[in-house]
Amino acid sequence: GQQLNQSPQSMFIQEGEDVSMNCTSSSIFNTWLWYKQDPGEGPVLLIALYKAGELTSNGRLTAQFGITRKDSFLNISASIPSDVGIYFCAGPPPNAGGTSYGKLTFGQGTILTVHP
Amino acid sequence: ETGVTQTPRHLVMGMTNKKSLKCEQHLGHNAMYWYKQSAKKPLELMFVYNFKEQTENNSVPSRFSPECPNSSHLFLHLHTLQPEDSALYLCASSQLLAVRNNEQFFGPGTRLTVL
Numbered sequence: 001g002q003q004l005n006q007s008p009q010s011m012f013i014q015e016g017e018d019v020s021m022n023c024t025s026s027s028i029f030n031t032w033l034w035y036k037q038d039p040g041e042g043p044v045l046l047i048a049l050y051k052a053g054e055l056t057s058n059g060r061l062t063a064q065f066g067i068t069r070k071d072s073f074l075n076i077s078a079s080i081p082s083d084v085g086i087y088f089c090a091g092p093p094p095n096a097g098g099t100s101y102g103k104l105t106f107g108q109g110t111i112l113t114v115h116p
Numbered sequence: 117e118t119g120v121t122q123t124p125r126h127l128v129m130g131m132t133n134k135k136s137l138k139c140e141q142h143l144g145h146n147a148m149y150w151y152k153q154s155a156k157k158p159l160e161l162m163f164v165y166n167f168k169e170q171t172e173n174n175s176v177p178s179r180f181s182p183e184c185p186n187s188s189h190l191f192l193h194l195h196t197l198q199p200e201d202s203a204l205y206l207c208a209s210s211q212l213l214a215v216r217n218n219e220q221f222f223g224p225g226t227r228l229t230v231l
Binding site: 031033035040041042043044045048050088090091092102103104106107108109 | 120122147149157158159161164166172206208210212216217218219220221222223224225227
């Protein structure tokens with residue numbers, strides 16, 4: 001099936017630093033979703049992107065829908081310890097319809113560690 | 117806070133036990149999903165229910181049996197599991213036929229350990 005590749009796989013940063021991660025695909029996606037998963041919890045939706053070139057913010061988080069529709073970026077500014085977790089990108093697979101309607105493809109996640 | 121609840125949060129079972137996981141969504145959604153999350157692996161979609169009808173069984177072994185009695189409740193019945201089935205099982209819901217139909221909302225998960 002279609003895959004989403006996230007980079008980097010893990011990050012170790014100091015509190016206060018900015019963070020940047022991305023998600024790429026060999027296929028075009030019409031929607032990009034970014035989730036965060038805290039340890040022992042389910043993923044929480046952070047930002048949803050629906051238009052190529054779209055730039056959307058949620059507090060210190062900013063995500064962009066790549067112009068080529070094959071990538072998306074998530075930036076976190078002035079990181080704090082509670083930013084620790086796994087960040088996933090996701091999107092409906094290309095040609096999602098019929099019985100595939102509503103399905104999502106997930107990346108493997110970027111693990112973020114923030115040192116105080 | 118979450119609109120999707122899952123019980124139990126933790127479950128330890130033997131290979132011969134029968135247990136069930138429960139998911140309930142309070143968001144008025146019409147689609148529900150079961151995912152398996154193992155260590156160092158991407159989320160694996162197991163089952164999809166659209167309008168209470170199962171539309172996806174992603175080659176899941178028959179020892180996992182889903183049930184969706186109504187659009188708000190989803191169960192996963194477990195029987196004669198294997199140790200490799202130990203994982204975090206996540207339930208999610210979404211609203212199909214809506215503008216933001218791809219946005220899935222997850223429950224906190226059930227951490228399952230099979231001995």
